[in-house]
Amino acid sequence: MDAFHVVFLVGVVVLGMSLIVSLALSNDELKELSGAEMRATADGGVVDGTDEN
Numbered sequence: 001m002d003a004f005h006v007v008f009l010v011g012v013v014v015l016g017m018s019l020i021v022s023l024a025l026s027n028d029e030l031k032e033l034s035g036a037e038m039r040a041t042a043d044g045g046v047v048d049g050t051d052e053n
Contacts, residue, residue: 033041
């Protein structure tokens with residue numbers, strides 16, 4: 001039963017560290033289209049994946 005407290009505390013520490021790391025990551029814009037987006041635009045299709053056909 002004591003192990004549950006330890007496991008929970010380790011989980012909280014890992015969650016806190018993950019939050020800090022995720023907030024520290026830079027928020028860069030994508031500079032290139034993905035392969036699916038390039039194919040859709042080359043075919044004259046819609047980029048968001050919704051076809052009207």
